[in-house]
Amino acid sequence: MYVNNPNIKLPENPDTIIWKYLDLSKFLDLLISGKMFMSRSDKFEDQYEGTFSEPTFEEIKKISENNPKFLDYYKSHRENVVISSWHTNEYESFAMWQVFTKNNEGLAIQSTIGRLKEALHLERNFEQFIGEVNYIDYKKEHIPFDDVFFPFLFKRKSFQYENEIRVISDVTAQNLTINEGLKINVDINTLIERIYIHPKSENWYKKLVIELVSKLGFDFTIEKSDLESDILI
Template sequence: MFTHHPNINLPHPDTVVWKYLDLSKFLDLLLSHKLFMSRSDKFEDQYEGTFSEPTFEEIKKLSADNPEFLAYYKTHREKVAVSSWHINEYESFAMWQIFTASSEGLAIRSTVGRLQKAVAPEQHFPQYIGEVNYIDYKKEYIPFDDAFFPFLFKRKSFQYEREIRIITDVTPHDMTLNDGLKIAVDIHQLIDKIYIHPKSENWYKRLVIELLKRLDFDFDIEKSDLESDILI
Protein backbone atom coordinates (compact mmCIF):
# COMPACT_ATOMS: atom_id res chain seq x y z
CA MET A 1 0.00 0.00 0.00
CA PHE A 2 1.69 3.20 -1.16
CA THR A 3 1.35 6.01 1.33
CA HIS A 4 2.42 9.55 0.54
CA HIS A 5 4.73 10.86 3.24
CA PRO A 6 4.57 14.65 3.64
CA ASN A 7 8.27 14.93 4.59
CA ILE A 8 9.69 12.77 1.78
CA ASN A 9 10.73 14.28 -1.55
CA LEU A 10 9.00 12.36 -4.34
CA PRO A 11 10.10 13.03 -7.95
CA HIS A 12 7.58 13.57 -10.76
CA PRO A 13 5.57 10.40 -11.58
CA ASP A 14 7.05 10.32 -15.13
CA THR A 15 10.64 10.15 -13.81
CA VAL A 16 12.31 7.10 -15.40
CA VAL A 17 13.85 4.58 -12.98
CA TRP A 18 15.80 1.35 -13.44
CA LYS A 19 16.57 -1.81 -11.51
CA TYR A 20 19.55 -3.91 -12.61
CA LEU A 21 19.47 -7.54 -11.50
CA ASP A 22 20.56 -11.08 -12.29
CA LEU A 23 18.28 -13.55 -14.05
CA SER A 24 17.66 -15.59 -10.86
CA LYS A 25 16.35 -12.54 -8.97
CA PHE A 26 14.29 -11.49 -11.98
CA LEU A 27 12.67 -14.94 -12.19
CA ASP A 28 11.94 -14.89 -8.46
CA LEU A 29 10.11 -11.58 -8.97
CA LEU A 30 8.06 -12.95 -11.89
CA LEU A 31 7.17 -16.27 -10.25
CA SER A 32 6.32 -14.91 -6.81
CA HIS A 33 4.83 -11.54 -7.89
CA LYS A 34 6.76 -10.21 -4.92
CA LEU A 35 9.52 -7.62 -4.75
CA PHE A 36 12.42 -8.33 -2.42
CA MET A 37 13.37 -5.49 -0.06
CA SER A 38 16.69 -5.74 1.74
CA ARG A 39 17.00 -5.09 5.46
CA SER A 40 18.61 -1.66 5.70
CA ASP A 41 21.66 -2.75 7.70
CA LYS A 42 22.47 -5.55 5.22
CA PHE A 43 23.72 -3.23 2.46
CA GLU A 44 27.44 -2.98 1.72
CA ASP A 45 27.49 0.62 2.92
CA GLN A 46 28.01 0.39 6.68
CA TYR A 47 26.65 3.93 7.09
CA GLU A 48 23.25 2.86 5.76
CA GLY A 49 20.52 4.16 8.06
CA THR A 50 23.01 5.91 10.36
CA PHE A 51 23.43 9.61 11.08
CA SER A 52 25.99 12.18 10.04
CA GLU A 53 28.47 13.37 12.68
CA PRO A 54 26.69 16.68 13.53
CA THR A 55 23.37 14.85 13.99
CA PHE A 56 24.93 12.05 16.03
CA GLU A 57 26.50 14.56 18.42
CA GLU A 58 23.10 16.10 19.02
CA ILE A 59 21.46 12.69 19.54
CA LYS A 60 24.16 11.74 22.06
CA LYS A 61 23.36 14.86 24.12
CA LEU A 62 19.66 14.00 24.07
CA SER A 63 20.49 10.41 25.03
CA ALA A 64 22.45 11.43 28.13
CA ASP A 65 19.25 11.44 30.18
CA ASN A 66 17.39 8.96 28.00
CA PRO A 67 19.59 6.03 26.84
CA GLU A 68 16.62 4.38 25.11
CA PHE A 69 16.55 7.25 22.60
CA LEU A 70 19.86 6.19 21.00
CA ALA A 71 19.10 2.48 21.40
CA TYR A 72 15.92 2.94 19.35
CA TYR A 73 17.84 4.34 16.36
CA LYS A 74 20.40 1.53 16.52
CA THR A 75 17.79 -1.24 16.46
CA HIS A 76 15.47 0.58 14.06
CA ARG A 77 17.78 -0.29 11.13
CA GLU A 78 16.82 -3.96 11.65
CA LYS A 79 13.13 -3.09 11.15
CA VAL A 80 13.40 -1.10 7.92
CA ALA A 81 13.54 -2.71 4.45
CA VAL A 82 14.52 -0.99 1.22
CA SER A 83 14.18 -1.59 -2.53
CA SER A 84 16.65 0.55 -4.49
CA TRP A 85 16.06 1.97 -7.98
CA HIS A 86 18.26 4.15 -10.19
CA ILE A 87 16.98 7.45 -11.61
CA ASN A 88 18.12 7.91 -15.21
CA GLU A 89 16.52 8.76 -18.54
CA TYR A 90 18.91 6.27 -20.17
CA GLU A 91 20.72 3.04 -19.40
CA SER A 92 23.81 3.28 -17.23
CA PHE A 93 27.00 1.39 -18.13
CA ALA A 94 28.17 1.75 -14.51
CA MET A 95 24.96 0.21 -13.14
CA TRP A 96 25.32 -2.82 -15.43
CA GLN A 97 28.88 -3.28 -14.10
CA ILE A 98 27.97 -2.91 -10.43
CA PHE A 99 24.67 -4.75 -10.11
CA THR A 100 24.92 -7.64 -12.58
CA ALA A 101 27.56 -10.19 -11.66
CA SER A 102 27.84 -11.58 -15.19
CA SER A 103 26.59 -10.84 -18.70
CA GLU A 104 23.45 -12.79 -17.78
CA GLY A 105 21.68 -9.80 -16.28
CA LEU A 106 18.64 -7.69 -17.00
CA ALA A 107 17.39 -4.21 -16.34
CA ILE A 108 13.80 -3.32 -15.52
CA ARG A 109 12.75 0.09 -16.82
CA SER A 110 9.90 1.74 -14.93
CA THR A 111 8.76 5.14 -13.68
CA VAL A 112 8.07 6.62 -10.25
CA GLY A 113 4.34 6.61 -11.05
CA ARG A 114 4.48 2.93 -11.96
CA LEU A 115 6.27 2.10 -8.70
CA GLN A 116 3.52 3.89 -6.77
CA LYS A 117 0.80 1.91 -8.53
CA ALA A 118 2.73 -1.37 -8.35
CA VAL A 119 2.94 -1.37 -4.55
CA ALA A 120 -0.59 0.01 -4.05
CA PRO A 121 -2.23 -3.45 -3.62
CA GLU A 122 0.16 -4.45 -0.79
CA GLN A 123 -2.06 -4.67 2.31
CA HIS A 124 0.29 -5.67 5.12
CA PHE A 125 2.97 -2.99 5.13
CA PRO A 126 2.70 0.66 4.05
CA GLN A 127 5.30 1.63 1.42
CA TYR A 128 6.96 5.01 1.10
CA ILE A 129 8.89 6.18 -1.95
CA GLY A 130 11.56 8.86 -1.71
CA GLU A 131 14.66 10.21 -3.41
CA VAL A 132 18.01 9.83 -1.64
CA ASN A 133 19.99 12.95 -0.67
CA TYR A 134 23.80 12.80 -0.88
CA ILE A 135 25.66 14.78 1.77
CA ASP A 136 28.99 15.21 3.57
CA TYR A 137 28.59 13.06 6.70
CA LYS A 138 31.35 14.96 8.50
CA LYS A 139 29.77 18.39 8.06
CA GLU A 140 26.10 18.21 7.08
CA TYR A 141 23.11 17.64 9.30
CA ILE A 142 20.48 14.90 8.90
CA PRO A 143 17.20 15.85 10.57
CA PHE A 144 15.94 13.20 12.99
CA ASP A 145 12.42 14.47 13.55
CA ASP A 146 11.27 11.76 11.14
CA ALA A 147 12.16 8.07 11.53
CA PHE A 148 12.61 7.63 7.76
CA PHE A 149 15.18 10.40 7.27
CA PRO A 150 18.29 8.31 8.10
CA PHE A 151 17.34 6.02 5.20
CA LEU A 152 17.06 8.84 2.69
CA PHE A 153 20.58 10.21 3.13
CA LYS A 154 23.86 8.75 1.89
CA ARG A 155 27.46 9.91 1.58
CA LYS A 156 28.41 12.02 -1.42
CA SER A 157 30.67 9.25 -2.74
CA PHE A 158 27.48 7.34 -3.67
CA GLN A 159 26.02 10.16 -5.79
CA TYR A 160 26.49 8.11 -8.97
CA GLU A 161 23.71 5.79 -7.76
CA ARG A 162 21.04 8.55 -8.15
CA GLU A 163 18.85 6.42 -5.98
CA ILE A 164 15.16 6.38 -5.33
CA ARG A 165 13.88 4.01 -2.68
CA ILE A 166 10.78 2.09 -1.75
CA ILE A 167 10.90 1.91 2.05
CA THR A 168 8.86 0.00 4.61
CA ASP A 169 9.04 -0.13 8.39
CA VAL A 170 7.81 -3.29 10.12
CA THR A 171 8.20 -1.92 13.67
CA PRO A 172 4.40 -1.83 14.31
CA HIS A 173 4.14 -5.53 13.37
CA ASP A 174 6.57 -6.80 16.00
CA MET A 175 8.31 -9.07 13.51
CA THR A 176 11.93 -9.98 12.81
CA LEU A 177 13.50 -9.40 9.41
CA ASN A 178 16.32 -11.73 8.51
CA ASP A 179 17.78 -10.67 5.15
CA GLY A 180 14.76 -8.65 4.20
CA LEU A 181 11.12 -8.74 3.23
CA LYS A 182 9.07 -9.63 0.16
CA ILE A 183 6.09 -7.44 -0.67
CA ALA A 184 3.29 -8.17 -3.13
CA VAL A 185 3.48 -6.07 -6.30
CA ASP A 186 1.54 -5.67 -9.53
CA ILE A 187 4.15 -6.95 -12.00
CA HIS A 188 2.50 -5.31 -15.01
CA GLN A 189 2.60 -1.91 -13.32
CA LEU A 190 6.13 -2.42 -12.01
CA ILE A 191 7.71 -3.28 -15.37
CA ASP A 192 7.52 -0.97 -18.37
CA LYS A 193 10.28 -2.57 -20.46
CA ILE A 194 13.04 -5.11 -20.01
CA TYR A 195 16.57 -4.53 -21.26
CA ILE A 196 18.98 -7.40 -21.75
CA HIS A 197 22.64 -7.11 -20.74
CA PRO A 198 24.70 -5.47 -23.51
CA LYS A 199 27.35 -8.22 -23.42
CA SER A 200 24.94 -11.14 -23.42
CA GLU A 201 25.05 -13.91 -26.03
CA ASN A 202 22.22 -14.55 -28.48
CA TRP A 203 21.23 -17.81 -26.74
CA TYR A 204 20.66 -15.87 -23.52
CA LYS A 205 18.40 -13.35 -25.22
CA ARG A 206 16.38 -16.19 -26.77
CA LEU A 207 16.14 -17.83 -23.34
CA VAL A 208 14.74 -14.68 -21.71
CA ILE A 209 12.20 -14.27 -24.52
CA GLU A 210 11.14 -17.93 -24.19
CA LEU A 211 10.86 -17.73 -20.39
CA LEU A 212 8.61 -14.70 -20.56
CA LYS A 213 6.48 -16.34 -23.22
CA ARG A 214 6.02 -19.52 -21.15
CA LEU A 215 5.12 -17.47 -18.09
CA ASP A 216 2.52 -15.55 -20.17
CA PHE A 217 4.22 -12.17 -19.86
CA ASP A 218 4.31 -9.93 -22.90
CA PHE A 219 6.69 -7.18 -21.80
CA ASP A 220 8.62 -5.26 -24.41
CA ILE A 221 12.16 -6.65 -24.49
CA GLU A 222 14.75 -4.17 -25.68
CA LYS A 223 18.22 -4.70 -26.97
CA SER A 224 20.59 -2.69 -24.81
CA ASP A 225 21.41 0.70 -26.32
CA LEU A 226 25.01 0.07 -25.30
CA GLU A 227 25.14 -2.82 -27.77
CA SER A 228 24.67 -0.69 -30.87
CA ASP A 229 26.79 -1.41 -33.94
CA ILE A 230 29.92 0.68 -34.32
CA LEU A 231 29.67 3.22 -37.11
CA ILE A 232 32.95 4.19 -38.78
Protein backbone atom coordinates (compact mmCIF):
# COMPACT_ATOMS: atom_id res chain seq x y z
CA MET A 1 0.00 0.00 0.00
CA TYR A 2 1.27 3.47 -0.87
CA VAL A 3 2.09 5.53 2.22
CA ASN A 4 2.92 9.22 2.18
CA ASN A 5 6.24 10.17 3.77
CA PRO A 6 6.57 13.94 4.33
CA ASN A 7 10.36 13.66 4.20
CA ILE A 8 10.32 12.30 0.63
CA LYS A 9 9.84 14.75 -2.25
CA LEU A 10 7.47 13.96 -5.12
CA PRO A 11 5.85 16.14 -7.83
CA GLU A 12 2.55 17.41 -6.45
CA ASN A 13 0.61 17.06 -9.70
CA PRO A 14 -0.93 13.54 -9.81
CA ASP A 15 -1.10 13.82 -13.62
CA THR A 16 2.70 13.98 -13.90
CA ILE A 17 3.56 11.46 -16.64
CA ILE A 18 5.88 8.59 -15.84
CA TRP A 19 7.33 5.79 -17.97
CA LYS A 20 8.81 2.34 -17.60
CA TYR A 21 10.85 1.00 -20.51
CA LEU A 22 11.16 -2.79 -20.58
CA ASP A 23 11.40 -5.86 -22.78
CA LEU A 24 8.43 -7.99 -23.80
CA SER A 25 9.15 -10.84 -21.38
CA LYS A 26 9.12 -8.53 -18.36
CA PHE A 27 5.97 -6.84 -19.62
CA LEU A 28 4.18 -10.17 -20.02
CA ASP A 29 5.31 -11.26 -16.57
CA LEU A 30 3.70 -8.10 -15.17
CA LEU A 31 0.40 -8.79 -16.95
CA ILE A 32 0.25 -12.52 -16.20
CA SER A 33 1.28 -12.32 -12.54
CA GLY A 34 -0.48 -9.05 -11.70
CA LYS A 35 2.67 -8.18 -9.77
CA MET A 36 5.33 -5.51 -10.25
CA PHE A 37 8.96 -6.52 -9.81
CA MET A 38 11.07 -4.54 -7.33
CA SER A 39 14.81 -5.06 -7.42
CA ARG A 40 16.98 -5.41 -4.34
CA SER A 41 18.78 -2.09 -4.04
CA ASP A 42 22.30 -3.53 -4.11
CA LYS A 43 21.59 -5.50 -7.31
CA PHE A 44 21.47 -2.48 -9.63
CA GLU A 45 24.35 -1.95 -12.05
CA ASP A 46 25.28 1.27 -10.25
CA GLN A 47 27.44 0.15 -7.32
CA TYR A 48 26.70 3.41 -5.50
CA GLU A 49 23.01 2.56 -5.03
CA GLY A 50 22.03 3.07 -1.40
CA THR A 51 25.47 4.34 -0.42
CA PHE A 52 26.55 7.77 0.76
CA SER A 53 28.50 10.63 -0.75
CA GLU A 54 32.03 11.21 0.56
CA PRO A 55 31.13 14.12 2.92
CA THR A 56 28.28 12.09 4.45
CA PHE A 57 30.42 8.97 4.78
CA GLU A 58 33.06 10.89 6.69
CA GLU A 59 30.38 12.15 9.05
CA ILE A 60 28.98 8.63 9.55
CA LYS A 61 32.46 7.23 10.24
CA LYS A 62 32.88 9.69 13.11
CA ILE A 63 29.54 8.64 14.59
CA SER A 64 30.48 4.98 14.16
CA GLU A 65 33.71 5.29 16.17
CA ASN A 66 31.73 4.80 19.36
CA ASN A 67 28.88 2.85 17.76
CA PRO A 68 30.15 0.45 15.06
CA LYS A 69 26.69 -1.06 14.62
CA PHE A 70 25.57 2.27 13.16
CA LEU A 71 27.71 1.78 10.04
CA ASP A 72 26.96 -1.94 9.85
CA TYR A 73 23.24 -1.15 9.77
CA TYR A 74 23.59 1.00 6.65
CA LYS A 75 25.68 -1.64 4.89
CA SER A 76 23.24 -4.47 5.56
CA HIS A 77 20.12 -2.34 5.05
CA ARG A 78 20.67 -2.31 1.27
CA GLU A 79 19.74 -6.00 1.17
CA ASN A 80 16.29 -5.26 2.63
CA VAL A 81 15.31 -2.30 0.47
CA VAL A 82 13.60 -2.98 -2.87
CA ILE A 83 13.02 -0.48 -5.66
CA SER A 84 10.97 -0.07 -8.83
CA SER A 85 12.31 2.69 -11.09
CA TRP A 86 10.21 4.97 -13.31
CA HIS A 87 11.20 7.78 -15.67
CA THR A 88 9.47 11.16 -15.36
CA ASN A 89 8.95 12.95 -18.65
CA GLU A 90 6.10 14.59 -20.54
CA TYR A 91 7.30 12.86 -23.70
CA GLU A 92 9.10 9.69 -24.72
CA SER A 93 12.85 9.58 -24.20
CA PHE A 94 15.16 8.44 -26.99
CA ALA A 95 17.90 7.83 -24.41
CA MET A 96 15.67 5.55 -22.33
CA TRP A 97 14.76 3.47 -25.38
CA GLN A 98 18.47 3.05 -26.04
CA VAL A 99 19.41 2.09 -22.49
CA PHE A 100 16.55 -0.18 -21.45
CA THR A 101 15.56 -2.02 -24.64
CA LYS A 102 17.53 -4.11 -27.13
CA ASN A 103 17.38 -5.31 -30.73
CA ASN A 104 14.79 -2.73 -31.76
CA GLU A 105 12.24 -4.45 -29.58
CA GLY A 106 10.66 -3.67 -26.24
CA LEU A 107 7.99 -1.27 -25.13
CA ALA A 108 7.20 1.54 -22.76
CA ILE A 109 4.44 1.73 -20.19
CA GLN A 110 2.99 5.21 -19.82
CA SER A 111 1.35 6.01 -16.51
CA THR A 112 1.05 8.90 -14.06
CA ILE A 113 2.08 9.41 -10.46
CA GLY A 114 -1.58 9.40 -9.45
CA ARG A 115 -2.21 6.09 -11.20
CA LEU A 116 0.90 4.55 -9.64
CA LYS A 117 -0.20 5.55 -6.15
CA GLU A 118 -3.67 4.13 -6.68
CA ALA A 119 -2.40 0.90 -8.25
CA LEU A 120 -0.18 0.20 -5.23
CA HIS A 121 -3.15 0.06 -2.85
CA LEU A 122 -3.74 -3.51 -4.00
CA GLU A 123 -0.59 -4.51 -2.06
CA ARG A 124 -1.36 -5.12 1.62
CA ASN A 125 1.83 -6.83 2.79
CA PHE A 126 4.39 -4.05 2.40
CA GLU A 127 4.27 -0.30 2.73
CA GLN A 128 5.31 1.49 -0.47
CA PHE A 129 6.84 4.94 -0.66
CA ILE A 130 7.34 7.00 -3.81
CA GLY A 131 10.01 9.66 -4.16
CA GLU A 132 12.00 11.53 -6.78
CA VAL A 133 15.73 10.96 -7.12
CA ASN A 134 18.17 13.80 -6.49
CA TYR A 135 21.32 13.96 -8.62
CA ILE A 136 24.41 15.27 -6.86
CA ASP A 137 28.22 15.36 -6.88
CA TYR A 138 29.19 12.47 -4.58
CA LYS A 139 32.60 13.99 -3.92
CA LYS A 140 31.28 17.32 -2.70
CA GLU A 141 27.61 17.23 -1.72
CA HIS A 142 25.99 15.90 1.42
CA ILE A 143 23.28 13.23 1.62
CA PRO A 144 21.12 13.53 4.76
CA PHE A 145 20.66 10.37 6.81
CA ASP A 146 17.85 11.36 9.17
CA ASP A 147 15.48 9.17 7.11
CA VAL A 148 16.40 5.56 6.26
CA PHE A 149 15.26 6.03 2.64
CA PHE A 150 17.44 9.05 1.84
CA PRO A 151 20.49 7.04 0.65
CA PHE A 152 18.22 5.44 -1.95
CA LEU A 153 16.94 8.76 -3.27
CA PHE A 154 20.28 10.18 -4.37
CA LYS A 155 22.37 9.27 -7.41
CA ARG A 156 25.41 10.65 -9.17
CA LYS A 157 24.93 13.47 -11.69
CA SER A 158 25.96 11.17 -14.54
CA PHE A 159 22.55 9.48 -14.20
CA GLN A 160 20.58 12.70 -14.41
CA TYR A 161 19.13 11.77 -17.81
CA GLU A 162 17.05 9.08 -16.02
CA ASN A 163 14.92 11.77 -14.32
CA GLU A 164 13.81 9.01 -11.98
CA ILE A 165 11.10 8.51 -9.44
CA ARG A 166 11.17 5.36 -7.32
CA VAL A 167 8.78 3.09 -5.55
CA ILE A 168 10.66 2.00 -2.43
CA SER A 169 9.89 -0.56 0.24
CA ASP A 170 11.82 -1.68 3.31
CA VAL A 171 11.07 -5.34 4.08
CA THR A 172 13.34 -5.64 7.12
CA ALA A 173 10.41 -6.30 9.46
CA GLN A 174 9.20 -9.20 7.30
CA ASN A 175 12.47 -11.15 7.83
CA LEU A 176 12.55 -12.16 4.17
CA THR A 177 15.52 -13.55 2.31
CA ILE A 178 15.58 -11.63 -0.96
CA ASN A 179 17.73 -12.76 -3.85
CA GLU A 180 17.33 -10.47 -6.87
CA GLY A 181 14.15 -8.78 -5.66
CA LEU A 182 10.47 -9.46 -5.04
CA LYS A 183 7.10 -8.91 -6.69
CA ILE A 184 4.30 -6.83 -5.21
CA ASN A 185 0.60 -6.79 -6.06
CA VAL A 186 -0.60 -3.95 -8.29
CA ASP A 187 -3.81 -3.10 -10.11
CA ILE A 188 -2.65 -3.49 -13.72
CA ASN A 189 -5.57 -1.62 -15.31
CA THR A 190 -5.01 1.33 -13.00
CA LEU A 191 -1.25 1.30 -13.43
CA ILE A 192 -1.09 1.25 -17.23
CA GLU A 193 -2.60 4.14 -19.16
CA ARG A 194 -1.01 3.49 -22.56
CA ILE A 195 1.60 1.26 -24.22
CA TYR A 196 4.17 2.43 -26.77
CA ILE A 197 6.02 -0.03 -29.01
CA HIS A 198 9.73 0.42 -29.77
CA PRO A 199 10.17 3.11 -32.48
CA LYS A 200 12.41 0.86 -34.62
CA SER A 201 10.33 -2.30 -34.27
CA GLU A 202 8.70 -3.94 -37.27
CA ASN A 203 4.94 -4.16 -37.82
CA TRP A 204 4.80 -7.86 -36.90
CA TYR A 205 6.14 -6.98 -33.45
CA LYS A 206 3.39 -4.45 -32.79
CA LYS A 207 0.77 -6.97 -33.97
CA LEU A 208 2.27 -9.59 -31.64
CA VAL A 209 2.07 -7.28 -28.63
CA ILE A 210 -1.54 -6.31 -29.46
CA GLU A 211 -2.54 -9.95 -29.84
CA LEU A 212 -0.86 -11.05 -26.61
CA VAL A 213 -2.39 -8.20 -24.60
CA SER A 214 -5.84 -8.98 -26.00
CA LYS A 215 -5.57 -12.71 -25.24
CA LEU A 216 -4.64 -11.86 -21.65
CA GLY A 217 -7.88 -9.89 -21.33
CA PHE A 218 -6.55 -6.32 -21.36
CA ASP A 219 -7.56 -3.49 -23.69
CA PHE A 220 -4.88 -0.84 -23.24
CA THR A 221 -4.33 1.70 -25.97
CA ILE A 222 -1.24 0.46 -27.83
CA GLU A 223 0.65 2.72 -30.22
CA LYS A 224 3.94 2.54 -32.04
CA SER A 225 6.38 5.22 -30.97
CA ASP A 226 6.67 8.00 -33.54
CA LEU A 227 10.27 8.87 -32.67
CA GLU A 228 11.31 7.22 -35.94
CA SER A 229 8.47 8.53 -38.12
CA ASP A 230 9.19 9.59 -41.69
CA ILE A 231 10.87 12.96 -42.14
CA LEU A 232 8.88 15.63 -43.98
CA ILE A 233 11.52 17.08 -46.29
